[in-house]
Amino acid sequence: MNKKTFAAFVGPSVFMMFIFIALPLVSVFFESFKITQPIVEQQEVETCTPGFIGQTCVTEVKTVPVLDENGKTVTQTEWVGLQSYRNVLQLDKVGDAISSGNWGDILQIDFWKALRFTLMFTLLTLPLVLVVGLSLALAVNNAVRAVRGPVIFISLLPFIITPVIGSLAIYWLFVGDGILTSLLERWTQTNISMFAQAWTIELLMYFFRVWNNAPFAFVIFYAGLQTVNMDTLESAVIDGASRWERLRHVIIPHLMPLIIFISIIHLMDVYRVFEEIVGFRSQAHVISLQWLTYDFLVPDDAGNRAISRASASAMLTMIGIVILLIWPLRRTWLDHKGGAH
Amino acid sequence: MSTPKALQQSTGLKLASNGFLVLWCLVAAFPIFWITVMSFKSPRDAFADSPWAVLVGPVTRAQGNGLSIIDIIVGLVVLFFALRWAFTRLPKMVVQYSPPGLIVLGWLVGAAVYALAFILVFFVALPLVLGPINSILGPLGEPVLGLTTQHYEAVWGENEFYRNFLNSMLVTAGVVTISLTVGTLAGYGLARSGSDLAFWLLILALIFRALPHSVLVAGYLPWFINSAEILRPIFGELSPTLYGQPWAVIAVLVSINQPFTIWMLRSFFQNIPSELDEAARVDGCSHFQAFRRVIMPVMWPGVITTGLFSFLLGYNDFLVTSLLLDAQNQTMVPAIAGYFNRETTTTDQVEAVAAAVSITAPLFLLVMVFQRQIVSGLTAGAVKG
Numbered sequence: 001m002n003k004k005t006f007a008a009f010v011g012p013s014v015f016m017m018f019i020f021i022a023l024p025l026v027s028v029f030f031e032s033f034k035i036t037q038p039i040v041e042q043q044e045v046e047t048c049t050p051g052f053i054g055q056t057c058v059t060e061v062k063t064v065p066v067l068d069e070n071g072k073t074v075t076q077t078e079w080v081g082l083q084s085y086r087n088v089l090q091l092d093k094v095g096d097a098i099s100s101g102n103w104g105d106i107l108q109i110d111f112w113k114a115l116r117f118t119l120m121f122t123l124l125t126l127p128l129v130l131v132v133g134l135s136l137a138l139a140v141n142n143a144v145r146a147v148r149g150p151v152i153f154i155s156l157l158p159f160i161i162t163p164v165i166g167s168l169a170i171y172w173l174f175v176g177d178g179i180l181t182s183l184l185e186r187w188t189q190t191n192i193s194m195f196a197q198a199w200t201i202e203l204l205m206y207f208f209r210v211w212n213n214a215p216f217a218f219v220i221f222y223a224g225l226q227t228v229n230m231d232t233l234e235s236a237v238i239d240g241a242s243r244w245e246r247l248r249h250v251i252i253p254h255l256m257p258l259i260i261f262i263s264i265i266h267l268m269d270v271y272r273v274f275e276e277i278v279g280f281r282s283q284a285h286v287i288s289l290q291w292l293t294y295d296f297l298v299p300d301d302a303g304n305r306a307i308s309r310a311s312a313s314a315m316l317t318m319i320g321i322v323i324l325l326i327w328p329l330r331r332t333w334l335d336h337k338g339g340a341h
Numbered sequence: 342m343s344t345p346k347a348l349q350q351s352t353g354l355k356l357a358s359n360g361f362l363v364l365w366c367l368v369a370a371f372p373i374f375w376i377t378v379m380s381f382k383s384p385r386d387a388f389a390d391s392p393w394a395v396l397v398g399p400v401t402r403a404q405g406n407g408l409s410i411i412d413i414i415v416g417l418v419v420l421f422f423a424l425r426w427a428f429t430r431l432p433k434m435v436v437q438y439s440p441p442g443l444i445v446l447g448w449l450v451g452a453a454v455y456a457l458a459f460i461l462v463f464f465v466a467l468p469l470v471l472g473p474i475n476s477i478l479g480p481l482g483e484p485v486l487g488l489t490t491q492h493y494e495a496v497w498g499e500n501e502f503y504r505n506f507l508n509s510m511l512v513t514a515g516v517v518t519i520s521l522t523v524g525t526l527a528g529y530g531l532a533r534s535g536s537d538l539a540f541w542l543l544i545l546a547l548i549f550r551a552l553p554h555s556v557l558v559a560g561y562l563p564w565f566i567n568s569a570e571i572l573r574p575i576f577g578e579l580s581p582t583l584y585g586q587p588w589a590v591i592a593v594l595v596s597i598n599q600p601f602t603i604w605m606l607r608s609f610f611q612n613i614p615s616e617l618d619e620a621a622r623v624d625g626c627s628h629f630q631a632f633r634r635v636i637m638p639v640m641w642p643g644v645i646t647t648g649l650f651s652f653l654l655g656y657n658d659f660l661v662t663s664l665l666l667d668a669q670n671q672t673m674v675p676a677i678a679g680y681f682n683r684e685t686t687t688t689d690q691v692e693a694v695a696a697a698v699s700i701t702a703p704l705f706l707l708v709m710v711f712q713r714q715i716v717s718g719l720t721a722g723a724v725k726g
Contacts, residue, residue: 005628009530010542012523013599020596021549024560031563136365139358147362149712154366156708156715157373162657164674165697169372172379172694179375182390211368216719223720243354272553275659278678290660293555297562297664307563314556321551329544 025318032084032311036077039066084312088292110292111313115320117202118289122270122324125209126263132210133217133262134255138247140218141225152219159215167208167279171195174204198285205276205286213269217262224258225251264328271321289317373701380695381488384687387694398487408486409475412467419467423459431455452710464490492688492695502696505676508587509656512672515591516655517648520598525644527599528606529632533615543607546600554597554660561593565665585667593661598654602647605718609643610636646718649711656704673700 040063048057090109097105106112140151158166173180174194185192194200228251236246274290277283296310378395379387386398431451439447496502531539564571565583583589613636621631663675680693708715
């Protein structure tokens with residue numbers, strides 16, 4: 001295929017990705033160094049309230065936005081350098097926390113709170129999803145042929161359900177005196193409210209993520225198990241390998257490429273953890289990096305969106321995922337080079 | 342294939358593994374099953390703290406909404422025949438009536454018509470017939486199981502959820518058609534070109550795939566809100582404000598979906614032997630003719646699978662649609678968030694549950710019809726590496 005035909009085939013797709021992915025990234029990069037604010041001016045305003053004898057008039061200086069002839073606020077954009085990053089990172093508070101020795105105070109700042117949760121969540125759900133997925137695949141592989149189809153059908157449900165709806169479904173089971181909360185209460189004889197403190201919410205979020213993502217790992221592992229070399233397995237049996245040893249030395253090495261594949265996809269998907277926070281309404285206790293940007297972008301009560309702070313936090317989020325993916329991508333690159341020569 | 346004797350398992354292991362499967366199936370299906378049950382009960386039953394009360398619904402029953410034994414028996418019989426019909430006659434009818442080559446479309450129409458007929462028979466015709474019968478039968482006709490569809494009526498009728506449904510359908514249909522059109526071309530090009538450029542494009546797409554969507558939306562928002570002023574020098578007075586436009590959201594979702602689409606379609610096209618189009622090329626076809634006449638007839642399994650995943654992306658999206666669309670043309674998933682703000686009474690909460698179940702129902706149908714394609718799609722990218 002020559003260059004021209006290749007360009008014709010790939011062109012539309014590359015064009016769309018350029019317009020709607022590459023350009024927005026450049027825009028975010030520049031926006032994060034700028035700040036757009038309404039121009040305000042100081043005005044003396046006299047307000048009078050009717051009193052008993054005469055009017056009581058108060059003159060005060062107010063800050064009001066300047067309006068243009070259409071009645072819209074006039075805004076000005078200026079370059080502020082790293083100011084937005086400073087607003088998001090709040091390094092001075094971090095410095096205070098470190099110098100005073102109260103390390104926990106760092107986690108009171110939104111960004112660091114979100115970073116802590118996002119990273120911990122991404123890295124801790126990974127082994128959970130892999131283990132649950134692999135055990136499911138092994139169990140289904142052992143099961144009678146007739147039940148495999150229905151089990152796969154049921155397993156796919158948590159995977160394809162809208163994440164917001166899935167987290168809401170779990171929320172409704174536990175909210176207030178939902179049936180599972182009251183079951184736990186009867187069991188432990190204590191009063192439990194699952195959505196009042198951070199750690200119980202986080203626990204439910206881990207549960208939700210494994211519920212939601214394990215089917216994906218399961219289906220892939222299950223397909224991988226069908227291609228395990230039976231001869232190798234049988235010779236392992238003849239050599240006296242126990243079931244565990246066969247799993248450890250034959251099956252897992254065979255599945256290794258799949259484990260790496262699932263891990264990369266998992267890192268990408270869980271790093272953007274967001275829907276749980278909407279579904280569980282946990283913003284007061286637990287937030288993630290993607291939710292932080294979302295929150296800046298949602299108009300506040302006055303209808304203003306904090307675009308520059310959102311851009312700064314978006315840039316920081318992006319740097320995070322790039323760092324997380326450097327190692328797997330380097331590996332793909334080395335594989336490609338190895339394959340080419 | 343019989344299992345070799347040495348690989349046979351002890352009873353204990355079999356029990357443990359099957360027990361684990363049963364437990365998983367319960368955990369996987371329970372939340373979805375439970376919200377479906379909740380959505381049919383009156384608020385006090387739905388949020389009752391004993392599971393039995395939620396299942397049986399004494400308060401709902403006391404309000405006169407419920408099913409009698411006759412209702413349950415007739416309902417189960419109708420359900421049985423409806424399901425049997427769906428698995429025996431429906432596929433035949435779809436094959437018979439859909440135009441050749443458009444079997445997918447036939448299935449979509451068939452499934453939609455079937456769902457509509459099912460709802461009509463079950464929720465309109467049956468109650469009409471069974472109402473008089475129940476009143477004649479006396480004790481047998483007394484309701485024993487509380488059940489009410491009032492929340493669905495409120496959600497779809499008063500709250501005009503069908504508007505959100507139509508918006509969702511518009512957005513997802515747009516996303517699926519455009520991403521498949523653009524994606525198949527690119528996927529084919531990438532699969533047949535072994536150049537370094539193709540490799541780098543794929544790696545770049547992988548990086549784009551990793552970007553959290555909020556990063557991109559932060560890039561769109563300032564431009565979309567002010568687009569009328571920015572585009573004025575080019576388009577004059579006709580320049581649109583992109584914010585709140587469904588087609589702008591479609592373009593955004595298609596682009597966000599492109600990296601995934603081209604990776605997946607590329608792996609499908611790699612499975613089609615390249616001798617096929619080379620033969621066509623030898624016979625004097627250009628690349629595009631070879632694509633149209635030789636590849637297009639055999640690419641449908643891969644395209645359907647990729648289309649399913651594009652559908653899921655468009656349908657399930659919350660972040661992009663909630664930030665880029667305004668209240669007038671909101672899709673279903675962000676519209677549910679609107680219930681949070683009003684969720685003051687328990688009735689509102691159960692209505693939110695009913696809306697959530699309404700959103701899930703099409704996905705349930707989708708897995709039923711396309712289970713095989715979804716599984717093959719999940720494994721296609723992975724097993725081939």
